[in-house]
Amino acid sequence: MKKTRMLAALAAAGLALTLVACSSSSGGSSDQVTLKFAHWGSNEEAKTLAAMIDAFQQANPTIKVEDNWIQSDYEQKLTTSIAGGQAPDVAQTSNTQLANFQSAFQPAQVDPSKYYAANIPDGMKVGDQYYAVPFVIKPKVMAVNLQLFKKSAVQPPSLSEPMTVDQFVATAKRLTAGSGKSKTYGSAPLWFNGWLVAEGGDFFTADGQSCTLDTPAALATAKLLMQAQAKDGFAPTTLDAQGQDMFYWLSVGRLAMQPDFGPWDIAKLAGLKSGEFQLVPVPGKGSQLEVNGLSLSKSIRDSKLDAARKFTAFMSTDDRAQSLLTSKASSLGVPVTDSGLKSFEAAAPSLNLKAFETAAGQSRLGASVKNYGQITGAIGDALGSRTAIGAGHEDPAKVLSDLQQKCPAGLTTS
Template structure:
């Protein structure tokens, strides 16, 4: 049934773009030219995600039979192994890379052409841009939504959240407190643990200002977000501590009625959620402004030859914008994430038609674009390590109102040193 839905969506997408679909994958056969070269493609993921990517590669090879793609599935320590291969002169021709990691890798990639008009979300179109230059072609969006147990809201005398309009952050906190009850091992929580970085953005804060020149996580919004996270895990709070859920699957807690809401719910969980009773469970927008969105892109190795580069450009363009690839991103068994082109959204939603997958799409459209910051990974790692060691967001006990301004000053010093 899913294959029928996907095929139908491909046909619609082809008609909409006036492209001639002349094979059963829905791909538009391309002219790769006489100098096509074999390429290698590195990526990460679970067994199911690997199967999805291989099906997309197969669709490409059917549309471009003169280009052979050698998949390189790296099952663990992906970025470390990718960095090692680059340093050793054995970089894959094409590598999947998250926008959050791209600032650490872009010097190993060639600039690429990104047609912003091909994508329905400005945040997606900008995801592969570093300091004004595009180094990765958008491939898949990984927006976040919230899974909820509607019966918990009913029992607390609250209306179930809307599938389209997000709760306000204060409204969410009040509801989570009201849905929390009991004590000890029988306690029911209104929410699974909150992620500080996500809640910071949802509640109106940010790590940096709009142009990435100032650190802002220690301002009033940052302190407010930190206090909410800290208060949520107090003995009378509305979320379990990180220690309480360590090594456990909070999705199972939702199924068992131990938590009423599961924020930070990613699209890779779609298959598990689709198996739940839609009369009881629903997907709704994240509260407030929503959480940061990851966008995985495809970078082309700077060391690639001219012939390899030409093949790689054909491959990345196909994976990024062709319905024959984008329609395969989500199935009833696995989901890499949300398509980045409009024509493939019907196929995405058909993977779990009762699960309101439109919430993921809406989150992609609403996503806030974060600025490029040089040395971003080291700066944010230093901040997060200190925040977790000093406050109850992690293992510490200090007041966020004291800690955050200090950490913001440290962040600013590190940021200024990069100029």
């Protein structure tokens, strides 16, 4: 009788071990899942992402994230990996890249109510479908050297209300003084892509089907840049600014305003003498908004897909991740959730970081079109080489008209 009971017990134990083994081999909840995650970024940005990944792995010990930091030619290398059947499970993308990779990504699960500005989730759409989960935004604001305003007896800009473009130009002229290497400029060089939005224009129609370069806003932008860089202008020429760090110029008093100030320089600005520098909204009707998201490869399924969705949700909406985006030491960008903004503002309490939050709603999302970077880059190159924005002498109206005619039709499918 005892022998029979012993055999039965051994058989039961063997069955239990078999079931555990089967559960493990079939992808049960105790399995370790490994995700391959590709992203770009500077050294500091990569460190921030590594800290966010570490926070996720501590909260999800059965999921390992392999960090693939692509330091150059990100789009090209991502395209190559997808074409070769080696796509990462999760890839960092931006609103300007989504149309290029749409066919390689799965539709994403996004709850727009979790974000404080409609622009944030909308940046992860191509047409009416989400293809990425947003996790950070990179709006632009304007940094100002208050000492130069005081020296010139000029009223500093409002902390909450953006100047008009005309007010900005008039202020920049008043703040420009001197000549040669000791010249103080009212503004850093202006960027066509950003100021086109400030003037109320854009590169493309809202549906992304055609360019809009023959508009009054585009011509006004070109003329503004030419005026800024003229011999008696209020910003350094392209040649004068080449190889120069405009943030450094701002910090030492050679620039009064830096209108293209991104969140990646928050820590550096906070490290300067308190009370001498501040952040304000960009002039005009805003600037272009960069939204970065996380997209899932079409090829992943089952437990890996579940793990990838957990990872993207954590990075996007969990305080443990969002609170790491900006610190006193570095900044990857601006959080996308209300709760994340509390830690963001605490990173540099002497600065008006709320200007970035204002910019999130004020900034414009352009249409997501294929080859966005190549098209807009070609437009900038043509204006720089053919007009007085750079070394050219042609009428900007003619150049913009030529560019409009050459712009490819059906941009979303080109």
